[in-house]
Amino acid sequence: xxxxxxxxxxxxxxxxxxxxxxxxxxxxxxxxxxxxxxxxxxxxxxxxxxxxxxxxxxxxxxxxxxxxxxxxxxxxxxxxxxxxxxxxxxxxxxxxxxxxxxxxxxxxxxxxxxxxxxxxxxxxxxxxxxxxxxxxxxxxxxxxxxxxxxxxxxxxxxxxxxxxxxxxxxxxxxxxxxxxxxxxxxxxxxxxxxxxxxxxxxxxxxxxxxxxxxxxxxxxxxxxxxxxxxxxxxxxxxxxxxxxxxxxxxxxxxxxxxxxxxxxxxxxxxxxxxxxxxxxxxxxxxxxxxxxxxxxxxxxxxxxxxxxxxxxxxxxxxxxxxxxxxxxxxxxxxxxxxxxxxxxxxxxxxxxxxxxxxxxxxxxxxxxxxxxxxxxxxxxxxxxxxxxxxxxxxxxxxxxxxxxxxxxxxxxxxxxxxxxxxxxxxxxxxxxxxxxxxxxxxxxxxxxxxxxxxxxxxxxxxxxxxxxxxxxxxxxxxxxxxxxxxxxxxxxxxxxxxxxxxxxxxxxxxxxxxxxxxxxxxxxxxxxxxxxxxxxxxxxxxx
Numbered sequence: 001x002x003x004x005x006x007x008x009x010x011x012x013x014x015x016x017x018x019x020x021x022x023x024x025x026x027x028x029x030x031x032x033x034x035x036x037x038x039x040x041x042x043x044x045x046x047x048x049x050x051x052x053x054x055x056x057x058x059x060x061x062x063x064x065x066x067x068x069x070x071x072x073x074x075x076x077x078x079x080x081x082x083x084x085x086x087x088x089x090x091x092x093x094x095x096x097x098x099x100x101x102x103x104x105x106x107x108x109x110x111x112x113x114x115x116x117x118x119x120x121x122x123x124x125x126x127x128x129x130x131x132x133x134x135x136x137x138x139x140x141x142x143x144x145x146x147x148x149x150x151x152x153x154x155x156x157x158x159x160x161x162x163x164x165x166x167x168x169x170x171x172x173x174x175x176x177x178x179x180x181x182x183x184x185x186x187x188x189x190x191x192x193x194x195x196x197x198x199x200x201x202x203x204x205x206x207x208x209x210x211x212x213x214x215x216x217x218x219x220x221x222x223x224x225x226x227x228x229x230x231x232x233x234x235x236x237x238x239x240x241x242x243x244x245x246x247x248x249x250x251x252x253x254x255x256x257x258x259x260x261x262x263x264x265x266x267x268x269x270x271x272x273x274x275x276x277x278x279x280x281x282x283x284x285x286x287x288x289x290x291x292x293x294x295x296x297x298x299x300x301x302x303x304x305x306x307x308x309x310x311x312x313x314x315x316x317x318x319x320x321x322x323x324x325x326x327x328x329x330x331x332x333x334x335x336x337x338x339x340x341x342x343x344x345x346x347x348x349x350x351x352x353x354x355x356x357x358x359x360x361x362x363x364x365x366x367x368x369x370x371x372x373x374x375x376x377x378x379x380x381x382x383x384x385x386x387x388x389x390x391x392x393x394x395x396x397x398x399x400x401x402x403x404x405x406x407x408x409x410x411x412x413x414x415x416x417x418x419x420x421x422x423x424x425x426x427x428x429x430x431x432x433x434x435x436x437x438x439x440x441x442x443x444x445x446x447x448x449x450x451x452x453x454x455x456x457x458x459x460x461x462x463x464x465x466x467x468x469x470x471x472x473x474x475x476x477x478x479x480x481x482x483x484x485x486x487x488x489x490x491x492x493x494x495x496x497x498x499x500x501x502x503x504x505x506x507x508x509x510x511x512x513x514x515x516x517x518x519x520x521x522x523x524x525x526x527x528x529x530x531x532x533x534x535x536x537x538x539x540x541x542x543x
Contacts, residue, residue, distance in 0.1 A: 001249075002211055002359065004219040008346040015211070015359035019388050023180040023203050026063060026099030029247035031175070034060035040252040043226075043273055044089055047258065054089055056250070059096060062089075064173035065166040066097035072169070073128065073151055077102035077176060080124045080186065082149075084108040084117070084131035084139070086257035087233050090155040090162055092243065094130045095233075098185075099203070102176030105185040106198075107234040110135055118142045120188050121149060124198055124395060132156050180204040180388075186395050187236050189334045198395030199334045206244050208389025212338025212358045213245040216328035217277050217303040218345055221249045225302065228254035228270060229279035230261055231522075236334050237308060242279050263293040271298035282309040283522035285327065289318045290457045290480060301325050305341075307332065308523055310426045312448025313351030329354050331426065335391040336383050336410050339363050340424050352445065353423040354416075361387060365418050370406040373418075378427055381416040382409040415442065432526050434463030436471050441505055443526065446497060450475055450507075453496050455483035460516050460524045464509060464538045474538070475507035476529055478516060485512035509538060 005011050033039060038055030045051050054062075070081065081098045083105055085091040098105040106124045108117065117138055121129065128151040129139060136154050143149060155162040178184075184203045188196040214220045227246045231238040246253045254273050258265065261284060270278065278301060280288075285306060304319065304327040311329045319327045330341035331354040340363055342355035349355075357363040362384035365373045373379045383390065385408050393401035404410055415427040427433060427442035434441040443461035450459035458478035463471030477493070479485060490510040498506035517528040 002214045002219055004345075006346065008343075008356070011346070012357075012359045017207075017360055017388060019180050019204050019207050021180060022177060023207065024099060024175050024178045025184055025203050025206050025244065026067075026096040027175045028206065029244055030056050030060045030063060030096055033247070033250045039250065041247065042089060042092060042253055042255055044087075044255040045269065045273070046088075046256075052089060056247075059089075059093060061171040062093045062166060063096035063100060064171050065169040066093055066162075067101040067173045067175075068169040069153075069165045070097060070101050070103060070128065075101070075103055075127055078104060078183070079128075080104045080106050080126040082106045082108055082121055082124070082126040082129040082131075083234070084110060084112075084129060084135045085155065086110050087238070087255040088155075088257070089255070090130065091233055092255070095185075095239070095244075099178075100173060100175045102178055102182070104183050104200075107185065107187060107239060109232055109234045111232075112138075114138045114142050118145060120196065120198070121146050124186050127151065128153065130155070130162065133158070178203055180207070181392075183392060187239075187334050197397055197400055199391040200393055200395050201391050204388045205240065205391075206248060208360075208387065209240045209245055209338050210248065211360050212330060212332065212341055212389070213241060213305075215343045215346075215358055216305045216330045216338075216341040216355075218328075218343060220277060220303065221246075221251045222276075222302065224274075225251050225276045226254060226274055227251060227277045227279075228256070228273075228275045230257070230266060230284050231279060231281055232257060236332075236337050237279060237281065240337060241305065241307070261287055263288045263291040267293055267299060268296050270301070271296045274298075274300070276300065276302040277305075278303070279305045279307075280327070281522045282306055282311055282315065283518070285311070285315050285319060286451070286458060289315065289322075295323060299323075304328065305330055307338075310352070310354065310444040310448070312444065312451065314448055314452045316349065316351055330358075331355065331381075331424070332389075333412055333414075335404065336387065336412070337389055339383050339387075339389065350423055352425060352448070353419070354426050355424065356422050357424070361389070363424065364409075365416055365424075366406065366409055366411070368406070370409050375418050375420045378415055378417045380430075381412045381414045381424070381426075382406070383412070384408055385410060429526075432462070434461070434471050434473055436463065436466070436469045436473060436504055441473065445501065446473060446475070446505055446507070449497050449500050450477065450493065452500070453493050455479050455489060456493065458516055460526060460529060461507065462526050462529050462533070464530075464533050466508075466538075472508040472538075473505060474509035474511065474529075474533070476511050476513055476516060478513060 033056035038057040328342040339361040446461040466472035
């Protein structure tokens, strides 16, 4: 745990990992706190506004019961358990039970269709699935192609209803003695570049996440903290940036997952429950900004963390002015999460910078041979092993695991640069960087500038073939209500970027669309936009 200080250098120099040889996530996040009483652990507000509250003892006993159910159905240590549910008590209980029983949890998005589920359930070899009626229907249609899936447990009925099974099971369970390096969960990558891969993480991954939660949330926890995120717990950002670290520290979590993000409703709910800490993906912040929603009386946020896409100056300024809190951008990926971040009480937040390396993590910009590059040069963002937050490898894919490393450096697949003061700047994915007239251009800066235009709600920038420049910048734009698309508006937006960034960075092509293709975690899928251009050709330049 990090201790509050104003000396960043000393904090980094003093930090030492304390990862025990034997460690189990399930026992750590609930049993330690349950022994001290039934302090608040989970506040669940469903779509109808009904509120259910669980304490740590409630979760401990329920997870013991479900662990007994899993073992009673014949699951053995190392078997995979799919969890296809939104935020809610059953989701958390299923995760904790799987860890206690020495099983491997496989979180799955409820937004996935049958093909996506078939791939992940089949690739992981899941033996059991916990889900609800709506999502069970998706799986039933593909179940004949999933011979390893022996059991489906529904939380809302079926032949094996979740709560009925718990009622009949013992609330005593001896947690399996797991090593910190034993596997605990498989989280599938979002697939921004190629097919999803299953990142296998050990129980130690929770401990590896803690500094990366504590620092961007201003030395979390503080008295009165209560955490919420609109991000699904099937994403590493919801599960390991919010739920499990909060419970490790005995901090209660608000659970609510709306079918569609409603900015006014989200702000009102946070005020109603006294949320102090929130993880907002940049997409959620953009929706809040776009909506014009204003914070209600009673909203008293202490910290905002954000990650998954770069924030940029426009969102930072809007958040400070509207929400009264400076968002702390952080960086990581499914394979090695929360390794860079900001903390305004330690060092100034610089627009366009994703922060500095989190204590305990060695992060650098390297070239293709694994050599560290000097400040100002663009290269691959890489993390040095060993590191407790780093994955064990890709499930059933040793070749992809080997390709992820250059020597002892895990190469993220992202490009970045470091400045003279140690701040790291995200440039883009390897395949997102635009090469135009000899310049290498990251889409993030262009998108941030586009979002500053009063007509633009969402923006994506890609490179498209250009006979003179190799590539030209193309902007895909979702407009705010009241701003109809037109050639005149396209020219105005192009001039906006040209005068604010540089002549070589302005979008020579502009497309207005109703929505941008995004992953389930809210990341823009730029390769899909490039595929549209490959299929339909480059539209004529507006100017």
